[in-house]
Amino acid sequence: MSLLRVNDLTVKFGDVTVVDGLGFELPKGGSLGIVGESGSGKSMTSLAVMGLLPKGALCTGEISFDGIDLNTLSERRMREIRGDRIAMIFQDPLSSLNPYYTVGTQIAEAYRSHRSGVSRRAARQVAIEAMERVHIKEAGRRVDDYPHQFSGGMRQRVMIAMALSTEPELIIADEPTTALDVTVQAQILDLLAEVRRDTGAALIMITHDLAVVSEVADTVVVMRYGDVVETGSTEQIFSDPRHPYTQALLDAVPRIDDEIGDLRTLGGGS
Amino acid sequence: MTRYLVNRVLGMLLVLFLVALFTYMVFFLLSPDPAVQICGKTCTPERIDQIRANLGLDDPFPVQFLHFLEGLFLGRDYGTGASAVHCSAPCLGYSFQSAQVVTDMIVQRLPVTAVVAIGAAVLWLLAGVIGGLLSAVREGRFTDRFITALTLGGMSVPNYVLALALQYVFVVQLQWLPFPQAVPFADDPGQWFLNFILPWTVLAIGYASSYTRLTRANVIDTLSENFVRTARAKGLRPHLVWRRHALRPALTPIVTIAGMDFAGLLGGALITETVFGINGVGKLAADSITKNDQPVIMAVTLLAAFFVVVGNMVVDLLYSAIDPRVRAGATT
Amino acid sequence: MSISSTELEAAGAPDNGALVAATDPRRSVWHVLLRDPSAIACLVYIGIVVLMAIFAPLIVKVSGWGPYDFDQTAIDPNLGGIPLGSFGGISADHWLGVEPQSGRDIFARIVYGARASMLIAVGATALTTVLGVVFGLLAGYFGGRTDMVISRLMEFLMAFPALIFMIAVLSALPADNRQYLLVLVISVFGWPYLARIVRAQTMSLKQREFVEAALASGASRTRLVFTEILPNLRSTILVMVTLAVPGYIGTEAGLSFLGVGVVPPTPSWGQMISSSVGWYSVVPTYFLVPGTFLALLVLSFMVLGDRVRSAVDPGGR
Numbered sequence: 040m041s042l043l044r045v046n047d048l049t050v051k052f053g054d055v056t057v058v059d060g061l062g063f064e065l066p067k068g069g070s071l072g073i074v075g076e077s078g079s080g081k082s083m084t085s086l087a088v089m090g091l092l093p094k095g096a097l098c099t100g101e102i103s104f105d106g107i108d109l110n111t112l113s114e115r116r117m118r119e120i121r122g123d124r125i126a127m128i129f130q131d132p133l134s135s136l137n138p139y140y141t142v143g144t145q146i147a148e149a150y151r152s153h154r155s156g157v158s159r160r161a162a163r164q165v166a167i168e169a170m171e172r173v174h175i176k177e178a179g180r181r182v183d184d185y186p187h188q189f190s191g192g193m194r195q196r197v198m199i200a201m202a203l204s205t206e207p208e209l210i211i212a213d214e215p216t217t218a219l220d221v222t223v224q225a226q227i228l229d230l231l232a233e234v235r236r237d238t239g240a241a242l243i244m245i246t247h248d249l250a251v252v253s254e255v256a257d258t259v260v261v262m263r264y265g266d267v268v269e270t271g272s273t274e275q276i277f278s279d280p281r282h283p284y285t286q287a288l289l290d291a292v293p294r295i296d297d298e299i300g301d302l303r304t305l306g307g308g309s
Numbered sequence: 310m311t312r313y314l315v316n317r318v319l320g321m322l323l324v325l326f327l328v329a330l331f332t333y334m335v336f337f338l339l340s341p342d343p344a345v346q347i348c349g350k351t352c353t354p355e356r357i358d359q360i361r362a363n364l365g366l367d368d369p370f371p372v373q374f375l376h377f378l379e380g381l382f383l384g385r386d387y388g389t390g391a392s393a394v395h396c397s398a399p400c401l402g403y404s405f406q407s408a409q410v411v412t413d414m415i416v417q418r419l420p421v422t423a424v425v426a427i428g429a430a431v432l433w434l435l436a437g438v439i440g441g442l443l444s445a446v447r448e449g450r451f452t453d454r455f456i457t458a459l460t461l462g463g464m465s466v467p468n469y470v471l472a473l474a475l476q477y478v479f480v481v482q483l484q485w486l487p488f489p490q491a492v493p494f495a496d497d498p499g500q501w502f503l504n505f506i507l508p509w510t511v512l513a514i515g516y517a518s519s520y521t522r523l524t525r526a527n528v529i530d531t532l533s534e535n536f537v538r539t540a541r542a543k544g545l546r547p548h549l550v551w552r553r554h555a556l557r558p559a560l561t562p563i564v565t566i567a568g569m570d571f572a573g574l575l576g577g578a579l580i581t582e583t584v585f586g587i588n589g590v591g592k593l594a595a596d597s598i599t600k601n602d603q604p605v606i607m608a609v610t611l612l613a614a615f616f617v618v619v620g621n622m623v624v625d626l627l628y629s630a631i632d633p634r635v636r637a638g639a640t641t
Numbered sequence: 642m643s644i645s646s647t648e649l650e651a652a653g654a655p656d657n658g659a660l661v662a663a664t665d666p667r668r669s670v671w672h673v674l675l676r677d678p679s680a681i682a683c684l685v686y687i688g689i690v691v692l693m694a695i696f697a698p699l700i701v702k703v704s705g706w707g708p709y710d711f712d713q714t715a716i717d718p719n720l721g722g723i724p725l726g727s728f729g730g731i732s733a734d735h736w737l738g739v740e741p742q743s744g745r746d747i748f749a750r751i752v753y754g755a756r757a758s759m760l761i762a763v764g765a766t767a768l769t770t771v772l773g774v775v776f777g778l779l780a781g782y783f784g785g786r787t788d789m790v791i792s793r794l795m796e797f798l799m800a801f802p803a804l805i806f807m808i809a810v811l812s813a814l815p816a817d818n819r820q821y822l823l824v825l826v827i828s829v830f831g832w833p834y835l836a837r838i839v840r841a842q843t844m845s846l847k848q849r850e851f852v853e854a855a856l857a858s859g860a861s862r863t864r865l866v867f868t869e870i871l872p873n874l875r876s877t878i879l880v881m882v883t884l885a886v887p888g889y890i891g892t893e894a895g896l897s898f899l900g901v902g903v904v905p906p907t908p909s910w911g912q913m914i915s916s917s918v919g920w921y922s923v924v925p926t927y928f929l930v931p932g933t934f935l936a937l938l939v940l941s942f943m944v945l946g947d948r949v950r951s952a953v954d955p956g957g958r
Contacts, residue, residue, distance in 0.1 A: 122544030
């Protein structure tokens with residue numbers, strides 16, 4: 040049975056349709072890349088799954104997560120799933136972290152709010168372990184640091200640790216590497232692949248960058264102006280794009296084999 | 310941190326010194342000769358010269374200013390012989406008109422001004438933050454529009470007009486409040502409190518209006534921050550999202566500004582104190598202006614500058630305690 | 642007190658980051674304003690006050706009483722000079738009533754008072770704008786020592802208890818030419834608030850490509866400031882100016898209220914309210930009339946400032 044099945048998902052703001060009849064399936068532990076330029080509706084799709092669409096959005100269709108239709112779920116029940124069974128990593132780690140609290144507090148926050156009777160100390164331990172899992176050195180000390188004391192890549196690691204703390208079944212990463220330096224990007228993608236291997240969590244990777252998708256996704260959905268242009272396995276999309284738009288996107292990407300050897304070759308995936 | 314503190318204090322002292330110098334200079338150039346004032350109507354040129362020499366008024370400007378500074382830190386004597394008046398540090402000058410040491414005049418009135426400022430600050434902070442929150446939560450709806458209209462009104466009506474209007478309605482017409490008169494707190498606490506209701510309100514309304522607008526804007530801005538979205542994505546309960554992730558960043562700047570405004574008020578709420586006849590520092594300043602009692606005017610100006618500058622520094626330190634980003638910046 | 646630093650900061654802060662492209666803001670601003678009923682209402686009221694100020698002598702001829710004419714027939718000498726008739730002596734003769742004791746026509750004094758308020762507010766705004774823009778540009782563009790000197794000066798002026806000091810200075814100065822002194826004193830303490838924002842924007846504009854490109858192509862620095870940077874600051878300046886006017890109207894009225902503003906018998910709204918303090922319980926219209934005119938004028942400018950800001954920078958709040 041698939042972990043997440045999205046069927047005929049449509050998101051509208053008034054008369055403007057930002058996502059139009061989207062559908063895809065994601066098996067347990069699988070990984071899916073949603074690719075498109077800005078305004079293609081890819082981020083709205085992720086927010087729809089999280090139930091975090093901005094005010095004024097009208098969302099129809101089926102979002103079935105482990106047999107539960109998230110779109111019809113009450114806000115209360117949705118909250119129990121959000122941040123516990125489905126976690127999200129955002130694009131800009133600096134602005135996505137609250138400057139007023141230590142990273143430890145923020146990592147532990149999700150864990151504490153989804154598990155009852157967790158002491159402050161136990162939550163702190165969970166935060167430290169999560170930070171160790173994303174390879175933040177001296178996690179025991181850095182847990183009390185504030186976001187501004189970390190570098191961009193380290194902040195994104197903090198965000199990933201935050202997502203991991205509750206051991207979610209699905210992680211949605213919305214452009215997690217866009218705001219980072221190229222070398223750091225590769226490290227973060229490696230980390231995401233590693234996390235997936237270790238925890239067995241499924242991953243939805245939202246990006247404008249096909250190179251990123253080739254790194255982490257088994258299946259790819261290409262979106263444009265809210266419509267699905269093409270769906271297929273990563274291998275098929277890269278070797279034999281059916282739609283001219285996909286072809287154009289591929290042409291825009293610097294050939295991946297030209298890149299530094301650290302990046303795996305076409306369709307390598309994991 | 311220590312270096313930062315030392316730098317701040319030095320900067321503060323420099324500003325205060327400049328304010329003192331500038332103020333002293335302006336008054337030295339502009340004010341009428343105090344010797345003539347003291348001398349009165351039946352006056353001979355010899356007597357004026359004598360007074361001048363006695364008080365050091367014939368010294369050149371730098372010498373007089375140094376004496377003033379000396380008085381500020383060490384205290385000084387006015388006049389010589391039996392008629393000498395000692396003014397102990399911090400000596401802000403001597404009012405020849407009321408034959409009193411200015412420091413004493415101010416110290417007497419400072420508590421009243423503090424009461425006015427504290428009461429008003431409590432009112433405007435409460436009203437401003439609550440109003441701003443309500444407005445932000447109901448953004449674009451009736452409540453928001455209504456509150457915004459009220460704040461515009463509150464900022465447009467000058468506080469002396471407001472003072473007269475409220476006094477007319479609540480004291481003259483409705484007679485809900487007693488006619489304002491000076492009652493010591495110990496004599497009749499109830500009456501004392503009632504007397505302050507109107508001044509507090511009048512003073513608070515202008516500030517409350519701008520605080521409401523500020524709170525509203527800050528809260529709305531903060532709610533659209535990415536970290537609030539992160540907090541929601543973690544599945545936090547709405548009250549936690551609000552309390553921890555929206556309110557703290559939104560209200561911190563308001564605390565800062567409140568501190569500065571409050572410090573500014575300690576220098577005297579000139580108009581409010583005058584209209585309601587409250588015997589505070591502000592009224593002292595206004596009365597001295599009418600009487601042209603320069604030493605007092607200068608002392609109040611200096612005092613107000615002192616409060617503003619010190620308030621500024623306290624607020625900066627407070628801010629670095631609240632905001633971790635600034636804290637880090639201060640240590641490095 | 643009429644103009645708190647908080648208010649100006651609150652007004653100025655959101656614009657710090659918002660840089661508007663060098664399109665002509667005036668046309669689009671007018672366009673937006675003329676579709677907004679409350680903005681039109683404000684413009685109309687401001688227009689009326691301006692016309693009152695300009696044509697004061699003519700208007701007074703029509704209404705029949707000059708601002709300095711005493712009318713003993715309109716007051717009751719037996720009751721301490723209270724105006725005859727209800728509502729402060731409002732009649733066909735005296736449209737807004739008369740002053741107690743002197744019987745001077747309040748309408749005429751309001752009309753003439755508009756002159757003082759508008760002249761001083763506009764004068765102070767103009768001078769503040771010039772000072773603020775020039776110093777802000779200098780500090781922001783040249784940086785280094787120039788910036789340090791100007792910034793210290795601004796900090797110093799902003800730390801100053803402006804109101805008390807203004808009062809003190811004005812009280813010590815001779816009373817002739819008070820209007821000019823008022824403009825000067827208000828501007829001296831007012832410009833840093835505008836200069837601070839102009840400085841910040843200039844600093845960020847300086848880094849932008851088009852400025853660097855112009856510099857690379859050999860444009861002189863002075864020319865650059867006027868042709869490339871200043872036009873980009875127009876929107877900010879426009880917003881700051883509209884928001885500054887109500888502050889200065891309030892300051893002038895406040896100073897006149899405290900007795901250091903416009904010198905009697907020349908009327909000013911603040912001064913009229915000041916002289917009404919002793920009468921507020923007996924003749925409430927005496928303070929209500931100038932108070933209402935004053936509050937409405939400040940309100941109109943404030944609402945207009947708000948609208949101009951959202952027209953110039955639709956995203957900002």
